[in-house]
Amino acid sequence: MMRSLWSGVAGLKTHQIQMDVIGNNVANVNTTSYKAQKTTFGDLLYQNARKAAGPTAVRGGTNAKQIGLGAKYSAIMTNIEKQGSIQQTDNVFDLSITGDSFFVIENQKGEMTYSRDGSFTVDAEGYLVTRADGFYVRGSLQEGGAAGATGRIKVLPLDDEGNLEKMAGAPTTxxxxxxxxxxxxxxxxxxxxxxxxxxxxxxxxxxxxxxxxxxxxxxxxxxxxxxxxxxxxxxxxxxxxxxxxxxxxxxxxxxxxxxxxxxxxxxxxxxxxxxxxxxxxxxxxxxxxxxxxxxxxxxxxxxxxxxxxxxGDKDGNGEGYPEGDMNGVAIARDGTITRLYSNGQNRFAGRISVAEFANVTGLSKEGENLYKATGNSGPARMMYVDDDGGYISSGSLEMSNVDLSAEFTDMIITQRGFQANSRVITVSDTLLDELRQLKR
Known part of the structure; x- marks a missing residue:
């Protein structure tokens, strides 16, 4: 069989995979916090018709004669480090991260996963969860506590009947x-x-x-x-x-x-x-x-x-306050969630913890905008978002980082590459037909 025939088939396969990746990128152009992927190719093993030889006293050196056997896809890289654009939503529970860190999400199996998608909501028990799947958002439950000591953040103080608890007043002293x-x-x-x-x-x-x-x-x-x-x-x-x-x-x-x-x-x-x-x-x-x-x-x-x-005294101490109803939630740039009350008081509800990785491109995509740590990503380093200069913005979401102009350009190049490899197969078939007709 002609080697060019199999090289063309290998080229078709690699360009088909590249087209699959491009199609997935285009499909997720409006997916919240989606990170675009890119395919890289590598050449396959070579058949040596003659090995390289060094020069001798009577003859100069000669290069190897190698015939390639086609191409393969060598890697599919996720462009995690490139931040997507920020879209304003005016929903206090929509959060975007500026920086390299990830939200820490507890999935249905109790496993820790990680996400840049900050589209959150509050469930019937008052916990902060992902809007799509109801997975718990993890964070510190103690004011001033360590970022690594995480738990499920309860935003709303609900009683056993599901009603918001009032804040008890404090007497004026x-x-x-x-x-x-x-x-x-x-x-x-x-x-x-x-x-x-x-x-x-x-x-x-x-x-x-x-x-x-x-x-x-x-x-x-x-x-x-x-x-x-x-x-x-x-x-x-x-x-x-x-x-x-x-x-x-x-x-x-x-x-x-x-x-x-x-x-x-x-x-x-x-x-x-x-x-x-x-x-x-x-x-x-x-x-x-x-x-x-x-x-x-x-x-x-x-x-x-x-x-x-x-x-109150001269320093404002002992002023007291009346009983209050919870009437709002505020989320600060450092991830602190505060309950706001009608009596002018506020209370700490939790602080969102984030994670960073030594090799962020080594994370494994798990679907639903979630990632898992792998042996090549390194373990999660738990921290607060402002520990490395980042911040959280409430009322906004990070959008996809897919560049449509680049994707369409890659699509044209992939299409031409696929056509060229198809042409190689067609020409190789013609040559085989010519060879077959020698018998006549």
Whole structure:
């Protein structure tokens, strides 16, 4: 048989495989995070008609005479390292990675697989899963925990009946009164006094209001004043009868020369413990700081005081917050997932872990945009996405990195190569026919 006939057949096979790869690339031009493949060819074994010989004393050297036996596909490479374009989706659970890392996905067998496809959703139990198959996304469940200590990330805090759990409120433990007690304020000498309302959160997470009455302490001393808690009101602004405990009067003293604060009930730090009782016992106890007030006589014609009540101490601690409903989720660039609540608070839900490999092109494609580690890829190195300078973008997806112009160019070249090899077979057949006709 003519060797060219078999070389042509080998060429047809290799170009057919290349066309299969090109067709798969084109088919996945819009597949999320798909990585294009490319075929490389190699020549087959050669038949030696004569071996190479070195020069001798009487004769020069000669090259080998080798006849090739066709071509084969030597490798199919996946272009994993080339990033696809980023498409905005505005879905908070659609994530794209900028960098070389992969999401860590637990498949139905409990095996760790890896993916660049960040099209995720939340299942009925509140876990972050892949949208296509419901495979669990892995990450750290402890704030500040190690990236390698992964678990299934539970985004939504659901109770046994599948309802979102509310966030319990935190009571206000500290408050402060600030501003000016004016020596020319006529209200301070009246029966009504000047009132200041302090809104705070009780032990039950509800909102309460304590009303303070400021007056001149019933004397003519311009440096002594008095603050009395006259009542406590519930979240509907209804007075709670008998809710104010005894000893709720605070005697305030100021420096007669500078107007600076001196003491509150002889406490130079200005602290006063406000307690409640009866039907208002759930309001708890609040430490009120009066050291932020001072006393002077204005010279600009203004006679009113400017007192204000604030939750929290000078550093913002002890402010408390009410009961809250979860109303959103935020995913940061470092992969941290945060639950957002209606009371202005937020809580850590988990942090997405990622994996990198020594030889990323050695990964094995498993379908569904998933990869598995192989002996040639090396084991997964668990990390956070920003450990190597990458980041995660919420509300976007990485698209396919297929270059259609290059694929169509390769398609033309493959078609011509296939045609040429077909022509080799046709010509070889003609030669065999000529040989057959020699008998006639």
């Amino acid at each position: 500290d408050a402060r009164i600030t501003g000016i007690i004016s020596r020319t304020d006529n209200l301070l000498s009246s029966d009504r006094g000047r009132t200041v309302d302090l809104e705070f959160y009780g032990n039950d997470g509800k909102t309460y209001t304590a009303r303070f009455k400021f007056d001149n302490a019933g004397d003519n001393n311009d440096s002594t004043y008095r603050a009395t808690v006259t009542g406590i009101y519930d979240e509907n602004h209804q007075l709670i009868e008998g809710g104010v405990a005894e000893n709720t009067t605070v005697n305030l003293v100021y420096d007669p020369t500078t107007g600076a604060f001196v003491s509150a009930n002889d406490n130079t730090q200005g602290q006063f413990q406000l307690n409640f009782q009866g039907d208002a016992a759930a309001a708890g106890s609040v430490s009120v700081d009066f050291s932020g007030t001072f006393n002077y006589a204005p010279k600009n014609g203004m006679s009113g005081s400017s007192l204000e009540a604030h939750r």
